[in-house]
Amino acid sequence: xxxxxRTASKQPNPLGTAIRTRGSGKYTFGLALSAGLAxxxxxxxxxxxxxxxxxxxxxxxxxxxxxxxxxxxxMLGAVIGAATAGFLSDxxxxxRILIIGGAFFLVAAVWSAxxxxxxxxxxxxxxxxxxxxxxxxxxxxxxxxxxxxNIRGLLAFSYQLLAVCGIFLTNxxxxxxxxxxxxxxxxxxxxxxxxxxxxxxAAAFLLAMRRAPESPRFLxxxxxxxxxxxxxxxxxxxxxxxxxxxxxxxSVKLETEMSHEFHDLFRPGLRRALAIGIFLAVFxxxxxxxxxxxxxxxxxxxxxxxxxxxxxxAASVGGVELVATVVGMYLxxxxxxxxxxxIGTGMMCVFALCISGSYFMGNSLLTLIFVMxxxxxxxxxxxxIPWIVIPELFPTYLRGRATGLCVMxxxxxxxxxxxxxxxxxxxxxxxxxxxxxxxxxxxxxxxxVALVPxxxxxxLEEI
Numbered sequence: 001x002x003x004x005x006r007t008a009s010k011q012p013n014p015l016g017t018a019i020r021t022r023g024s025g026k027y028t029f030g031l032a033l034s035a036g037l038a039x040x041x042x043x044x045x046x047x048x049x050x051x052x053x054x055x056x057x058x059x060x061x062x063x064x065x066x067x068x069x070x071x072x073x074x075m076l077g078a079v080i081g082a083a084t085a086g087f088l089s090d091x092x093x094x095x096r097i098l099i100i101g102g103a104f105f106l107v108a109a110v111w112s113a114x115x116x117x118x119x120x121x122x123x124x125x126x127x128x129x130x131x132x133x134x135x136x137x138x139x140x141x142x143x144x145x146x147x148x149x150n151i152r153g154l155l156a157f158s159y160q161l162l163a164v165c166g167i168f169l170t171n172x173x174x175x176x177x178x179x180x181x182x183x184x185x186x187x188x189x190x191x192x193x194x195x196x197x198x199x200x201x202a203a204a205f206l207l208a209m210r211r212a213p214e215s216p217r218f219l220x221x222x223x224x225x226x227x228x229x230x231x232x233x234x235x236x237x238x239x240x241x242x243x244x245x246x247x248x249x250x251s252v253k254l255e256t257e258m259s260h261e262f263h264d265l266f267r268p269g270l271r272r273a274l275a276i277g278i279f280l281a282v283f284x285x286x287x288x289x290x291x292x293x294x295x296x297x298x299x300x301x302x303x304x305x306x307x308x309x310x311x312x313x314a315a316s317v318g319g320v321e322l323v324a325t326v327v328g329m330y331l332x333x334x335x336x337x338x339x340x341x342x343i344g345t346g347m348m349c350v351f352a353l354c355i356s357g358s359y360f361m362g363n364s365l366l367t368l369i370f371v372m373x374x375x376x377x378x379x380x381x382x383x384x385i386p387w388i389v390i391p392e393l394f395p396t397y398l399r400g401r402a403t404g405l406c407v408m409x410x411x412x413x414x415x416x417x418x419x420x421x422x423x424x425x426x427x428x429x430x431x432x433x434x435x436x437x438x439x440x441x442x443x444x445x446x447x448x449v450a451l452v453p454x455x456x457x458x459x460l461e462e463i
Contacts, residue, residue, distance in 0.1 A: 027234045027235065028146070028147065028148070028151075028155070028234075028235045029155075030212070031142075031143065031146045031147075031155075031212060031213070031235070032143050032146075032147065032155035032156070032158045033158060033208065034205075034208035034209050034211075034212040035098065035138075035139045035140075035142040035143050035158075035159070035209070035212070036139065036143065036158030036159045036161070036162045037162055037201065037204055037205040037208050037209075038098065038101070038102070038135035038136065038138075038139035038159065038162075038205055039139065039158070039159040039160060039161070039162035039163030039164075039165075039166065040162050040163065040165065040166040040201035040204065040205065041102070041105050041131070041132060041135060041166070041198070041201055041202055041205060042132060042135070042136055042163045042166070043162065043163035043164060043165065043166025043167040043170065044166040044167075044169075044170050044197075044198050044201050045074055045105075045128065045132065045198060047166070047167045047170040047171055047174065047293060047314070047318070048170050048173075048174070048194045048195055048197070048198055049070070049071050049074070049125075049194075049195070049294065050071075050174075050293065050294050050296055050314065051170070051171070051173075051174030051175075051177070051178065051191075051194050051311060051314075052174075052190075052191035052194040052195055053067060053070065053071055054301070055186045055187045055190060055191040056070060056118070056121075056191055058187050059187045059188070059191070060117070060118045062118065064422050064423055064426055065423070066118060067422055068418065068419040068420065068421070068422050068423065069122060069419065070118060070121060070122060070125070071294055071418045071419070072414075072415045072418035072419040073121075073122040073123075073125045073126045073129065074125040074126065074128055074129035074132060075129055075411050075412070075414045075415035075418055076126050076129060076415060077125070077126035077127060077128065077129025077130040077131075077132070077133065078129040078130065078132045078133035078136065078411040078414070078415075079129075079133060079408050079411045079412050079415065080129075080130055080133060081101065081104075081129065081130040081131065081132060081133020081134040081136075081137070081411075082133035082134070082136060082137040082404050082405075082407040082408035082410075082411050083133070083404060083405070083408045084133075084134075084404070085097060085101075085133060085134045085137035085138050085400070085403075085404040085407070086137065086399075086400040086401030086402065086403060086404025086405065087400075087401055087404070088134075089137075089138050089141070089218075089400040089404075090400040090401060093214050093215070093218055094138050094141060094142040094145070094214065094215045094218055094400070095142070095209060095212060095213070095214045095215070097134055097138055098134065098135055098138050098139065098142065098209050099206060099209050099210065100131075100134060101130075101131040101132070101133070101134030101135035101138070102131060102135060102202050102205040102206045102209065103131065103202075103206060104127060104128060104130050104131025104134070105128045105131035105132060105135070105198065105202045106131075106199050106202035106203060106206065107127070107128075108124050108125065108127045108128025108129075108131065108198075109128060109195060109196055109197070109198035109199040109202060110196060110199050111124040111127065111128075112124040112125055112128065112195040112196065112198075113192040113193070113195050113196025114192070114196075128198075131202075132411075133407070133408070133411060135205070136407050136410075136411065137400075137403055137404040137407040137408070138400065138403070138404075139159050140156050140159050140387045140388060140390070140391055140403075141215075141391045141399055141400060141403045142215050143155050143156045143158065143159065144156055144388070144391040144392060144399075145215040145216065145217040145218065145391075145399070146215055146216060146217075146231070146235065147235075148235060148236060150333065151333060152333070152388075152392075153332035153333040153337065153388055153456060154329055154330075154332060154333050156384075156387065156388040156391075157325075157328065157329045157332055157384050157388065159384070159387055160325060160383055160384030160387060161322075161325050161326065161329060161384075164318070164321050164322045164325045164379065164383075165322060166201060167293065167318045167321065167322075168315065168318035168319055168321065168322045170194075170318075171311065171314045171315035171317075171318040172315050172318075173194070173197065174194055174311050174314070174315075175311035175312055175314075175315050177190050177193050177194055178190060178311050179311075213227075213230075213231045214227070214231075215231075216228040216229070216231040216232045216235075216248075217248055219231065220245060220248045220249060220252060221248075221252050225245065225249070228245065228248070229241055229242070229245045232244055232245060251395065270394070270395075270398070270402075273393040273394055273402070274393075274394075274402060274405070274406075275451070276393060276451050276452055276453070277389075277390045277393050277394070277402065277403075277405075277406040278405075278406055278409045279447055279451060279452075280385075280386035280389060280390060280406075280452065281386060281390060281406040281407060281409045281410035281413070282409055282410065282413045283382065283386075283440070283443075283444040283447065284382055284383070284386040284387075284410055284413070285410060285413035285414045285416070285417050286413055286417070286437075286440045286444070287345070287348055287378065287382055287437065287440055287441050287444055288348070288352060288374070288417075288434065288437030288440065288441070289374070289375065289378045289382075289383065290414060290417045290418065291417055291421045291425075291433070291437070292317065292371060292374070292375065294417070294418050294421065296310075296313070296314040296317060296371075299425070299430065300313040300314060300364070300368070303364035303367055303368075303430075304364045305364060313368055316368070316372065317368075317371055317372055317375050320372045320375055320376055320379075321375045321376070321378070321379045321383075322379075323376075324375070324376040324377075324379035324380050325379045325380065325383065325384065327380055328340065328379060328380030328381070328383075328384060331380065332384075332385070332388070332456075333456060336454055336456045337385050337388065337389050337452075337454060337455055337456055338448065338452050338453070338454045339454075340380060340381050340385060341381045341382055341385050341386075341448045341452065342445065342448055342449060343381065344377045344378065344380055344381020344382055345377075345381060345382055345441055345444050345445040345448060346445055347373075347376075347377035347381075348374055348377045348378055348381075348382070348441045349438050349441035349442050349445060351370050351373045351374040351377060352374060352434050352435070352437045352438035352441055353434075353435065353438045354370040354373070354374075355367060355370045355371060355374060355430075355434040356430075356431045356432070356433075356434040356435040356438065357431070358370055359429065359430035359431035359434065360431040367430075382444070386410075389452070389455055390403055390406045390407075391403045392455045393455070421433075424436075
């Protein structure tokens with residue numbers, strides 16, 4: 001990864017004589033991959049706890065409330081992380097705060113594996129959540145500010161793709177760990193491996209970001225124009241980089257004259273952008289996918305999947321999500337953000353009703369099939385696209401803070417799903433629970449049609 005960025009750091013005179021006729025695809029891909037590895041952290045945690053929670057429940061005799069708290073505690077820390085990410089990144093830079101977030105998660109993964117009680121585990125997961133909040137709020141912002149307009153969606157998709165890769169690989173790892181030893185070993189030690197292995201994606205993310213450059217828009221915004229141009233030159237080529245640098249400088253000058261205050265987000269225009277961003281963030285969670293991600297093995301076990309086959313069923317769901325996410329990558333910059341969200345959300349509404357019906361019928365295989373169809377619909381639409389559109393909605397000088405606020409709302413909604421899903425399924429049953437998700441999917445569809453603009457193919461300055 002280091003070799004991808006070596007040429008930019010050695011640029012002797014970025015605004016001088018050297019001419020690059022075109023940008024480097026390898027360099028641009030390296031930027032997106034480095035920040036996108038933050039998705040592995042998000043994806044790994046989403047599923048590692050879903051594999052561990054059944055064994056933790058047996059080990060500590062967790063109540064339904066306590067079970068939800070163990071799962072959701074990471075999101076309490078994440079909400080704080082996302083709330084502070086924008087202010088910290090606007091002051092210290094995107095790259096530095098991303099590295100701090102990865103370090104928090106690495107330490108927390110090891111800490112979680114070594115805990116000896118549920119309270120200590122909750123505290124460790126909350127600390128890891130702070131790192132998740134920082135990286136989730138800034139990774140796509142970093143990619144968005146670095147990518148060319150024509151492939152910005154594709155590159156920003158790397159965050160969700162790597163998150164889904166993390167989900168799929170972690171489901172497989174959970175299955176291998178659970179089937180490796182006896183049930184008693186899983187209760188005593190297996191869950192520790194499930195949680196502790198999260199240190200590996202965190203270390204990979206830290207190594208990648210250590211050599212990555214700072215966001216070019218942030219560099220230009222704080223007056224380090226030569227350094228910002230050097231990064232843009234390797235992305236776009238010399239001539240296009242000069243034009244883009246001029247555009248960013250003009251945009252930053254205008255934004256500076258308008259002020260740098262957080263309350264500017266509540267001015268007309270920006271107020272609408274903020275409302276759309278919060279809407280997309282909240283419904284990224286309320287549509288129901290994370291209920292499956294967090295509690296999939298428990299759901300499949302309750303439906304009658306015996307032995308360790310509930311982990312195999314969860315891994316199958318993760319596999320189809322990965323394939324559908326790859327398909328979505330090729331559609332995002334040609335088919336359009338808004339249209340994909342409309343199609344996917346409509347399909348999710350239908351399949352949530354199908355899941356509800358199969359629950360009432362008690363047909364476990366049919367439920368698994370409909371869960372896969374629901375997951376496919378999510379993977380090319382409301383899974384990745386809100387993460388892409390939200391940073392596109394805001395000007396450079398407020399993007400970090402505005403995106404942080406939206407992601408804070410997303411993570412708070414994530415906490416609600418993680419905390420109350422087991423109570424809802426135990427109290428109301430899976431059939432009624434997914435009927436409720438179907439209604440929320442329908443509300444989401446109407447909101448997308450009425451509120452969300454199309455941002456495909458436009459530069460951030462144009463938006």
